[in-house]
Amino acid sequence: MENTINLTLKVWRQNGPKDKGRFETYKVENISTDSSFLEMMDILNEQLIKENKEPVAFDHDCREGICGMCSLYINGRPHGPDDDVTTCQLHMRKFKDGETVTIEPWRAAAFPVIKDLMVDRTAFDKIIAAGGYVSVSTGGVPDANAIPIPKVDADEAMDAASCIGCGACVAACKNSSAMLFVSAKVSQLALLPQGRVEAKARAKAMIAKMDELGFGGCTNTGACEVECPKGVSITNIARLNRQYLAARFSE
Amino acid sequence: MSKLDAKIPEGPLAQKWTNYKDHQKLVNPANKRKLDVIVVGTGLAGGAAAASLGEMGFNVKNFTIQDSPRRAHSIAAQGGINAAKNYPNDGDSVYRLFYDTIKGGDYRAREANVYRLAEVSNSIIDQCVAQGVPFAREYGGLLDNRSFGGAQVSRTFYAKGQTGQQLLLGAYQALMRQVNAGTVKMYTRTELVDIVIVDGKARGIIARDLVTGELTRHFGHAVVLATGGYGNTFFLSTNAMGSNGSAAIKAFHKGAMFANPCYAQIHPTCIPVHGEFQSKLTLMSESLRNDGRIWVPKKKEDAEAIRAGKLKPTQIAEEDRDYYLERRYPAFGNLVPRDVASRAAKERCDAGFGVNSTGLAVYLDFKSAIERLGKNVIKARYGNLFQMYEKIVDEDPYETPMMIYPAIHYTMGGLWVDYELQTNIPGLFAAGEANFSDHGANRLGASALMQGLADGYFVLPYTIQNYLADEIRTPRMTTNEKEFVDTEKAVKARFDKLLSIKGERSVDSIHKELGLVMWDFVGMGRTKESLEKAIKRIAEIKKEFWSNVRIPGSNDGMNVELEKASRLADFIEIGNLMAHDGLNREESCGGHFREEYQTEEGEALRQDDKFAYVGCWKYEGEDKAPALVKEDLVYESVKMVQRNYK
Ligand SMILES: Cc1cc2nc3c(=O)[nH]c(=O)nc-3n(C[C@H](O)[C@H](O)[C@H](O)COP(=O)(O)OP(=O)(O)OC[C@H]3O[C@@H](n4cnc5c(N)ncnc54)[C@H](O)[C@@H]3O)c2cc1C
Ligand code: SF4
Ligand code: FES
Numbered sequence: 001m002e003n004t005i006n007l008t009l010k011v012w013r014q015n016g017p018k019d020k021g022r023f024e025t026y027k028v029e030n031i032s033t034d035s036s037f038l039e040m041m042d043i044l045n046e047q048l049i050k051e052n053k054e055p056v057a058f059d060h061d062c063r064e065g066i067c068g069m070c071s072l073y074i075n076g077r078p079h080g081p082d083d084d085v086t087t088c089q090l091h092m093r094k095f096k097d098g099e100t101v102t103i104e105p106w107r108a109a110a111f112p113v114i115k116d117l118m119v120d121r122t123a124f125d126k127i128i129a130a131g132g133y134v135s136v137s138t139g140g141v142p143d144a145n146a147i148p149i150p151k152v153d154a155d156e157a158m159d160a161a162s163c164i165g166c167g168a169c170v171a172a173c174k175n176s177s178a179m180l181f182v183s184a185k186v187s188q189l190a191l192l193p194q195g196r197v198e199a200k201a202r203a204k205a206m207i208a209k210m211d212e213l214g215f216g217g218c219t220n221t222g223a224c225e226v227e228c229p230k231g232v233s234i235t236n237i238a239r240l241n242r243q244y245l246a247a248r249f250s251e
Numbered sequence: 252m253s254k255l256d257a258k259i260p261e262g263p264l265a266q267k268w269t270n271y272k273d274h275q276k277l278v279n280p281a282n283k284r285k286l287d288v289i290v291v292g293t294g295l296a297g298g299a300a301a302a303s304l305g306e307m308g309f310n311v312k313n314f315t316i317q318d319s320p321r322r323a324h325s326i327a328a329q330g331g332i333n334a335a336k337n338y339p340n341d342g343d344s345v346y347r348l349f350y351d352t353i354k355g356g357d358y359r360a361r362e363a364n365v366y367r368l369a370e371v372s373n374s375i376i377d378q379c380v381a382q383g384v385p386f387a388r389e390y391g392g393l394l395d396n397r398s399f400g401g402a403q404v405s406r407t408f409y410a411k412g413q414t415g416q417q418l419l420l421g422a423y424q425a426l427m428r429q430v431n432a433g434t435v436k437m438y439t440r441t442e443l444v445d446i447v448i449v450d451g452k453a454r455g456i457i458a459r460d461l462v463t464g465e466l467t468r469h470f471g472h473a474v475v476l477a478t479g480g481y482g483n484t485f486f487l488s489t490n491a492m493g494s495n496g497s498a499a500i501k502a503f504h505k506g507a508m509f510a511n512p513c514y515a516q517i518h519p520t521c522i523p524v525h526g527e528f529q530s531k532l533t534l535m536s537e538s539l540r541n542d543g544r545i546w547v548p549k550k551k552e553d554a555e556a557i558r559a560g561k562l563k564p565t566q567i568a569e570e571d572r573d574y575y576l577e578r579r580y581p582a583f584g585n586l587v588p589r590d591v592a593s594r595a596a597k598e599r600c601d602a603g604f605g606v607n608s609t610g611l612a613v614y615l616d617f618k619s620a621i622e623r624l625g626k627n628v629i630k631a632r633y634g635n636l637f638q639m640y641e642k643i644v645d646e647d648p649y650e651t652p653m654m655i656y657p658a659i660h661y662t663m664g665g666l667w668v669d670y671e672l673q674t675n676i677p678g679l680f681a682a683g684e685a686n687f688s689d690h691g692a693n694r695l696g697a698s699a700l701m702q703g704l705a706d707g708y709f710v711l712p713y714t715i716q717n718y719l720a721d722e723i724r725t726p727r728m729t730t731n732e733k734e735f736v737d738t739e740k741a742v743k744a745r746f747d748k749l750l751s752i753k754g755e756r757s758v759d760s761i762h763k764e765l766g767l768v769m770w771d772f773v774g775m776g777r778t779k780e781s782l783e784k785a786i787k788r789i790a791e792i793k794k795e796f797w798s799n800v801r802i803p804g805s806n807d808g809m810n811v812e813l814e815k816a817s818r819l820a821d822f823i824e825i826g827n828l829m830a831h832d833g834l835n836r837e838e839s840c841g842g843h844f845r846e847e848y849q850t851e852e853g854e855a856l857r858q859d860d861k862f863a864y865v866g867c868w869k870y871e872g873e874d875k876a877p878a879l880v881k882e883d884l885v886y887e888s889v890k891m892v893q894r895n896y897k
Contacts, residue, residue, distance in 0.1 A: 016808065032526055036643075039528050042759070049757045049812070054803045057811055059318065061491040063531045064639065066416055067322040082642075089642050114462055115809045122439065125319050129431040133424035134383045137306040138299075138708045139374070141381035145338060148392025158385040158411055161420065165321055188385065195383045 068164030078168035108176035131205035169224035175216030183240035203243035276720035283308035289471030293320030296683025297477030298422035299707025305429030328415020329536035331407035334372040356691020357841035382421040399696040453679035468730035480662035480684035486766025508867035510667035510687035513833035518660030519592035542620035593657035616652035671714035682706035692841025754799030
């Protein structure tokens with residue numbers, strides 16, 4: 001049933017990468033608990049525009065939890081106080097009337113702030129470019145059913161492939177490590193015969209790139225898995241480590 | 252009136268594509284490096300095209316408005332992708348896929364293009380598997396298929412409810428491999444804001460860096476637009492917030508034809524609208540209709556009690572439920588094509604049988620499927636969709652039926668292209684949802700992904716060479732040429748003008764107003780009067796926008812409101828085109844339902860003697876009505892008949 005709530009918002013505002021940034025406080029009223037968190041942000045922005053102020057910049061696109069573009073750190077949690085959802089899938093029924101909500105961007109050296117709550121995640125693209133693919137070109141490939149793949153492997157590969165590249169794992173990690181993200185791609189491809197051929201080289205290249213881009217090392221705290229909106233499992237990190245060690249040994 | 256030549260190759264339907272490839276011009280490897288191709292868009296169509304062209308050795312520049320190519324709207328596709336593999340051995344074939352697509356499109360698509368689409372469909376699946384796309388499999392290790400609306404065979408490949416995501420990631424990874432190899436240069440958070448024409452040919456684009464606000468000039472021997480559809484004209488749609496029709500409108504203003512703008516698809520299974528602050532509509536994949544049964548109460552008083560919150564759907568006895576699709580269409584039942592399912596839902600709700608507090612919803616019920624197959628099977632098939640529904644609506648679809656209502660979802664219309672996917676401007680190509688070519692008046696489920704990847708992997712990389720082969724002597728331009736300078740000046744003037752209005756209304760408030768006009772007058776049921784009214788109202792909205800929009804901030808640096816305003820200005824133009832096209836088309840076909848033209852049973856009634864053509868619109872100048880140009884649809888292989896899903 002529809003309910004409405006009033007909230008105080010503490011929102012991080014930052015003009016650009018060089019600006020120091022600060023929190024600004026806003027009030028929003030009569031927010032329907034059926035609306036999504038980003039719809040609440042839309043209402044805030046409408047309000048700011050009315051007052052002739054600059055609206056808050058934040059990333060979003062699909063608004064259904066699949067593009068990985070939304071990225072807010074809400075009350076100290078990446079993607080806010082609900083499990084297994086992205087910020088765009090978070091609904092206002094998770095908040096109480098009168099609550100103060102703190103909204104910040106992802107904070108990690110490898111993800112510099114562009115403006116307000118928007119960060120630059122091109123580092124993830126660079127990691128994929130370093131080897132997160134099967135080296136086949138268009139055309140001249142075998143029939144899709146030429147190699148049967150056990151259903152369990154295909155399903156497990158699919159689970160790893162569910163990663164949406166949002167970066168919550170990095171934001172949740174005290175070391176700003178990108179291991180969960182990297183391991184998801186390495187695992188998906190290593191589980192499939194098509195990707196197995198290059199598995200070791202891939203793991204090595206992606207990890208080298210990750211280190212180069214300023215992500216931290218993994219100390220197995222597991223914070224990434226807890227905050228991952230797609231339930232990507234840390235067992236993928238173990239698999240990645242196996243691939244990586246094998247690559248080092250075969251050098 | 253200029254004539255449109257679709258350049259359909261000679262020969263029997265099944266041989267056309269082979270004949271074309273055998274005789275087209277090619278570019279040799281040494282020359283490929285000297286040729287620049289601009290690809291705008293990194294969705295299935297753009298991403299696949301850019302990757303493939305890069306692999307071939309062309310010098311590719313690829314643009315996207317998102318922060319990463321992996322976030323193009325294609326990522327959101329849920330249900331699946333069609334191909335004529337016939338793995339389940341249920342009688343499928345290239346011809347049958349072709350025929351279903353033509354019929355599903357209500358006989359308003361071009362035969363030769365559709366046949367080619369069906370023909371290359373199998374290569375797409377091979378390609379994706381080779382890339383490591385984790386399609387669903389059976390216990391024997393082979394690929395699994397499901398069925399989709401408008402077909403009687405199972406030809407849909409899927410990866411959980413995330414097929415678009417997996418296909419796009421496959422294309423994205425191929426693309427990043429080329430970025431690494433240096434053949435593709437990626438421009439993220441960069442928006443095409445105009446197209447540069449030199450001596451009648453497309454030679455480049457003006458782009459805006461969304462982070463700095465800076466305008467940049469880019470030269471290309473050819474330009475490919477793979478910028479997606481224009482469903483967001485309606486404000487509320489299943490499309491991503493950033494999906495837009497601006498690139499198509501820029502092309503239109505430069506002389507490219509806009510084909511069949513009125514063909515917009517309303518998807519039957521979306522989560523109903525819940526309030527005025529709503530920002531988008533969420534699709535519940537059509538695949539749910541495989542196991543879900545659609546119904547409304549048989550008795551009006553039950554519907555009223557449900558709307559008032561006094562009765563629950565689970566309390567309605569079996570015999571008091573009207574499974575209206577099964578009743579009206581026994582052969583296809585819940586799997587009728589989207590346009591038919593959408594109109595049937597509207598018909599029941601208009602007649603007073605709708606549910607939800609608004610009365611604008613019907614039930615999609617999994618009770619019998621859960622009884623038949625068990626909760627675990629249903630969970631394995633649709634788990635993520637059920638979770639998505641529950642997070643939004645706060646109800647558990649395993650326990651109580653989902654509520655759904657139609658919403659705008661896909662646009663079949665788009666830039667007119669010939670067989671080679673070239674617009675009527677030489678050197679300007681359009682691929683994926685941005686073109687009009689393959690779906691006629693209605694698209695079948697799981698066919699957009701197929702078309703996007705067909706265009707991107709297997710069609711455009713060939714056909715564009717037929718054009719580029721004649722360009723090997725054209726030297727790269729410096730972008731200091733007059734045409735580039737002038738186009739950039741015009742773009743800057745437009746942005747300055749937008750910022751100088753300093754009116755009272757936010758971009759979104761005007762966009763919502765446009766959306767309501769579109770939904771009410773250019774929506775599921777259209778009439779001469781409603782369309783005329785729409786044209787009038789859209790002109791008023793245009794005036795309001797250009798005199799009263801408020802955009803805070805400046806052009807230096809990131810300005811999201813400015814981006815949105817620029818796109819809204821273009822949506823207003825598209826809305827106008829849609830209304831003109833709908834008014835001209837005095838028949839009902841597929842997604843275009845003119846209430847004056849229906850059978851006694853309320854089905855779409857085509858007027859083949861008058862309207863078996865592609866309605867192409869030519870820009871005639873600011874504030875002038877667009878001019879109609881026709882491409883006649885000549886059917887050599889299929890006979891046009893009334894669609895029948897009974
Ligand atoms: C929720 C949902 C579910 C769907 N499910 C299915 C399904 O199951 N099966 C199916 O077959 N189809 C489905 N579809 C349809 C299908 O997803 C789309 O039609 C298809 O993905 C479009 O691909 P595209 O490459 O043409 O465009 P898009 O994926 O929309 O990509 C457009 C690209 O162009 C870029 N762009 C746009 N404008 C500009 C500009 N001015 N400058 C620079 N770049 C620009 C964008 O950044 C983006 O990269 C679904 C659609 C939706 C909305
Ligand atoms: S692993 Fe999870 S948290 Fe990390 S990027 Fe992928 S989806 Fe986001
Ligand atoms: S906006 Fe796409 S995942 Fe949130």
